Amino acid sequence: MVDEEDLPAWSEPFATARQLVRAANLSSVDRDWAWGGATGKGVTIAIIDSGVERDHPRVHGRLVESVAVQTTADGHHTVEPDPSGIDLFGHGTACAGIITGLAPEVDIVSVRVLGADLKGKGTAFAVGLEWAIERGVTVANLSLSSKSETLFPIFHELADDAYFKNIVLVSAANNVPAPSYPSLFASVISVAAHSEPDPFRFYYNPSPPVEFGAWGVDVPIAWKDGTEIVATGNSFAAPHIAGLVSLIASKHPGLTPFEIKAVLAATADNPRSQPT
Amino acid sequence: MSDDRSSDLHANLSALRASVLRASIAGRLHPDMEQRLLQSIVDATVRLFDAEASSIAIFETDPDRLVFRVAAGAQGAGAIGLSVAPTQGIAGYVYSTGQALALSDVGSDPRFNRKAAEKTGYVPRSIAAVPLLDESGSVGVLQVLDKRGEAAFTLRDMELLAVFAKQAATAIAATRVQRDLPSLLRSALSQLDGDLTDAQLESIVSAATAGLDDAEESPLWRVADAVAQVSTMGENEQELVAQILTAVAAHAKQRRRR
Numbered sequence: 236m237v238d239e240e241d242l243p244a245w246s247e248p249f250a251t252a253r254q255l256v257r258a259a260n261l262s263s264v265d266r267d268w269a270w271g272g273a274t275g276k277g278v279t280i281a282i283i284d285s286g287v288e289r290d291h292p293r294v295h296g297r298l299v300e301s302v303a304v305q306t307t308a309d310g311h312h313t314v315e316p317d318p319s320g321i322d323l324f325g326h327g328t329a330c331a332g333i334i335t336g337l338a339p340e341v342d343i344v345s346v347r348v349l350g351a352d353l354k355g356k357g358t359a360f361a362v363g364l365e366w367a368i369e370r371g372v373t374v375a376n377l378s379l380s381s382k383s384e385t386l387f388p389i390f391h392e393l394a395d396d397a398y399f400k401n402i403v404l405v406s407a408a409n410n411v412p413a414p415s416y417p418s419l420f421a422s423v424i425s426v427a428a429h430s431e432p433d434p435f436r437f438y439y440n441p442s443p444p445v446e447f448g449a450w451g452v453d454v455p456i457a458w459k460d461g462t463e464i465v466a467t468g469n470s471f472a473a474p475h476i477a478g479l480v481s482l483i484a485s486k487h488p489g490l491t492p493f494e495i496k497a498v499l500a501a502t503a504d505n506p507r508s509q510p511t
Numbered sequence: 512m513s514d515d516r517s518s519d520l521h522a523n524l525s526a527l528r529a530s531v532l533r534a535s536i537a538g539r540l541h542p543d544m545e546q547r548l549l550q551s552i553v554d555a556t557v558r559l560f561d562a563e564a565s566s567i568a569i570f571e572t573d574p575d576r577l578v579f580r581v582a583a584g585a586q587g588a589g590a591i592g593l594s595v596a597p598t599q600g601i602a603g604y605v606y607s608t609g610q611a612l613a614l615s616d617v618g619s620d621p622r623f624n625r626k627a628a629e630k631t632g633y634v635p636r637s638i639a640a641v642p643l644l645d646e647s648g649s650v651g652v653l654q655v656l657d658k659r660g661e662a663a664f665t666l667r668d669m670e671l672l673a674v675f676a677k678q679a680a681t682a683i684a685a686t687r688v689q690r691d692l693p694s695l696l697r698s699a700l701s702q703l704d705g706d707l708t709d710a711q712l713e714s715i716v717s718a719a720t721a722g723l724d725d726a727e728e729s730p731l732w733r734v735a736d737a738v739a740q741v742s743t744m745g746e747n748e749q750e751l752v753a754q755i756l757t758a759v760a761a762h763a764k765q766r767r768r769r
Contacts, residue, residue, distance in 0.1 A: 285604070323598060323599075324598075324599075324600075324603065324604045326604055326608075349598070349604075349607050349608065350598060357648070378608075378610065379608040379609070379610055380609070380610075381609075381648075382609055382644060382646075382648055383647070383648060384646075407610065409609070409610070413644065415609070428666060430665070430666060451666075452663075452665065452666055453615065453663050464614050464615075464616055464617065465614065465615045465616045465663070466612065466613065466614045466615075467612070467613035467614075467615075467639075467663065467664055467665075467666070467669065468610060468611055468612045468613060468669070469610070469611075470608075470610050470612065
């Protein structure tokens with residue numbers, strides 16, 4: 236055995252790697268192993284969106300914290316507590332409702348990055364995402380993205396930061412094949428919509444950048460002011476995967492983003508060829 | 512900047528000025544080009560989707576609003592001129608997030624957007640909205656209301672709609688460039704020569720565009736405006752004007768030769 240002291244700096248951790256307990260090979264991973272019996276308990280998910288309506292029946296009272304990105308007089312963005320517990324559009328509540336539908340005991344943190352003085356600015360989104368990563372959550376649902384090339388390096392840095400902190404970013408793919416961040420980054424789980432009405436039905440797409448497909452067509456969703464409507468969009472596919480990720484993370488705490496991605500790929504509904 | 516390069520730049524000024532003039536006249540002759548392009552896009556959208564209505568809202572500042580500029584379809588007319596806050600409703604969400612969205616069963620929800628919908632005289636059952644995106648982000652929203660005979664929009668619909676939205680965004684970008692020639696010149700020049708200082712850029716731009724904006728009453732603009740008016744008249748009137756202009760031009764040429 237090599238003496239640990241002789242190892243170059245970046246190699247040191249591998250000396251203890253054999254102590255890590257990891258999942259068995261992927262073919263033995265099934266849905267029962269992945270999330271059977273899980274409720275999302277112990278997992279915190281950030282919903283970076285338009286806010287989450289605290290009292291909406293489909294949120295099941297799981298909102299534990301609400302913050303909002305604000306613009307200061309000199310044009311900077313800060314993150315402040317948002318005790319109002321409201322959703323400006325209904326969209327964040329829709330995501331929350333889909334997630335609690337899958338993982339009823341997950342804790343929700345709402346990070347509002349849209350609002351009267353924000354106009355959906357990419358920088359507000361980045362500031363909100365940074366706050367969620369710093370706060371420490373297990374999963375973040377990003378049913379929005381930025382097209383801004385100038386924000387590319389900022390989102391790249393944030394996506395890496397989340398990845399190395401074991402925070403899974405689940406991002407809605409853009410409907411238009413055009414650059415959008417962070418949904419195009421390899422470290423995030425990027426999701427597009429399929430039309431089969433089953434919240435547990437999802438597919439792995441072997442042709443990235445969009446890696447997973449989940450229900451996103453004619454989805455009955457929670458909406459503003461305690462209502463429900465039926466909606467279509469990748470924004471509603473992403474929370475289905477975020478809900479499943481919450482379940483997996485609650486049953487297997489400490490899994491890394493790449494392990495969770497592998498578990499999702501192993502349990503996806505894609506047709507399987509017989510093992511050879 | 513060296514003297515040589517300076518003189519090169521100034522030598523090109525007359526060519527630049529000629530182009531600017533031509534573009535200004537083109538803009539003048541078709542002042543509603545953006546409107547017409549956008550109208551053709553909503554017309555096509557309504558036809559293709561067999562929808563009750565389609566409209567395009569453009570983001571405008573001071574105050575920040577999404578203003579419905581064009582609409583088409585049996586139920587579309589009421590939307591024109593209507594404006595909503597960019598933080599409200601489906602259009603606001605799509606504009607703010609750049610994410611496409613479709614909703615159905617809209618009318619069954621009494622609180623949904625009813626105020627704005629009622630202003631148009633039409634409350635839809637279903638709605639699909641996609642952002643108009645350019646390099647800097649959203650500039651507006653393209654909406655379609657109620658496909659006849661179908662309760663909801665499909666993913667394929669969303670994809671098609673995104674293609675139409677791209678055309679609309681391109682049309683807006685193109686006509687805005689035409690409308691703002693000085694800033695176009697500025698950016699073109701600074702790309703050609705990164706060493707130009709702001710002051711140098713400004714002097715070139717103002718030399719090239721001098722007299723274009725402030726000489727509203729110059730004979731040239733009166734001619735351009737008159738030609739623009741003629742373009743909406745009948746063939747006989749246009750033929751008459753063309754003959755008069757040709758005769759005047761020929762006369763002027765002869766006078767110059769003498």
